[in-house]
Amino acid sequence: MAPNNDKKSKKKSGTKKATETTVRIVAADHGPVSEVVIPALECHDVDVYYGTFRAVSEVNMSFGTNEITALIGPSGCGKSTLLRSLNRMNDLVDGARVTGSVTFHGENIYAPEVDAIEVRRRIGMVFQKPNPFPKSIYDNVAYGPRVIGMKPDSMDDLVEEALTQAALWDEVKDKLKQTAFGLSGGQQQRLCIARTIAVKPDVILMDEPCSALDPIATKRIEDLMLELTKDYTIVIVTHNMQQAARVADRTAFFTARPDETTGNRTGVLVEFDRTSDIFTNPKDPRTEDYISGRFG
């Protein structure tokens, strides 16, 4: 959005419905969201460093079981970094380090006796760009169960179940042996979700899963996410506030705060609440500014 110092015109240009002076994004109603979070994942004083650079600072929040939690905020506010530290994907980055604790059903995933590989199986991840393996559709889904040593009665059934859950079965059932690269972007992303579901995780982390997709494919993924909350806890990073409003039960707003001495920008959690509260009744003025399009 174009930088503009005039407050009034900014309100108008910053949102889609320019006729009203203050435009609210309205959270979709998926039934009441309880006041209390029943956490699947919890962050306690989580700081994430790359070398000496602190990318995320002092995050305390909980991710509700069978809920969708959205992480929103401007670029560089550390939401993807935080997401990747929730299943230890950040371990793969040289120099990345997490302090504080991330507990998964009460167990700290950064405890020394914890196996990062098992953490990643239980807490799956879907990436920004669809990343199917250069294999057949079937083998893409069967890959996870095979590598983790699952011994299902029938791999065919497992693959069908995962693809059905990911709302892809009908489109691919006749071409399971064909390469996954032949699918459209939206189908590839649903295949990646199916692949993740196949190893039966508890939590699915999604890092801007729709940013490379068109609106129709985005809608299908969003519907799928809502469907999946029956069985899974979902955490989604999104740049799209409307998307957060449409799918998320709770939303966390992050922003980047420059360090007084070094000037390095560190991501901080500003506000975490039910999505309807975040969008209709934000408590922090920075959240208010962001959701009404005044910055970011």
Add this chain to the structure above:
Amino acid sequence: MTSLSQSKSLRGRVRGGDSGPLSIIFLFVLWFSVFFAFVFLLTLIVTTWIDGAPRLDVRMFTEFPSSAPEDAGARPAILGSLLVISVTALFTLPLGIAAGIHLEEFANRRNWFNRIVELNVQNLAAVPSIVYGLLTLGALSAVGVRDKNIVIAGAMALSLLILPVVIIVTRESLRAVPLEIREGSLALGATPLQTLFRQTLPSAVPGIATGSILALSRALGEAAPLLILGALVFVSFDPNGLLSGYTTLPIQIFNWTGRPQEEFHVLAAATSILLLGLLLAMNSIAITIRNRFQLRW
């Protein structure tokens, strides 16, 4: 910025555009360069063919070298080349690919030691082949090997020569596999080794195979390091093991070219055609592998 944006005309900044005199001259220089390179290669092939074709017959493959040119053939050289190159491949490929995998996938790039290794591998790829011959010679002398004209010694020198190349192509092929593939695999609960053997390495194999074949064909054409090691120039027996004496095609060519009789020069040309054919075959295999199996992300 200002002059460009103020100018209302759409005419380009270069007077005359692509049809200006400078552009034409430059184009001719480019054409001439291509023409020169092409003619050079063509002359070489055609003259070699004219010289050697009459002698490119079955005797070439069946006969041993002889003091009588009409009875001579390159049989031990052909067998020697094939044996030496196979042993070289056996030495180089496992070592080079493993080293490449370690440097690319597992080594910590911030570590100063790994960075020195990396830098050295790059530099070693540019070291002249004769230096590797001398190195092997010195190493074998140091451990007390008296007869250095053995297949395994030649293969060692050639392995040293192409090892850096194989390491580099392995690394480049692995690097061409997108990070997302590794992340996708790891995010499903695969171990780093499973990810390597089931995703990264299979995707990189076409590139590694292509690069390795090209490296081996370079080794096939080398004479200098083998001559330093005292490869025989006149062999009247088939190489029959790792410790056997041997000769190779480039050495045979070298030998025959040095003879005063014209007939031997014809033989040398015929052997050159054979060597060229062999190199061409290997390179076509490499290109076929690349075109058929290379993945586009």
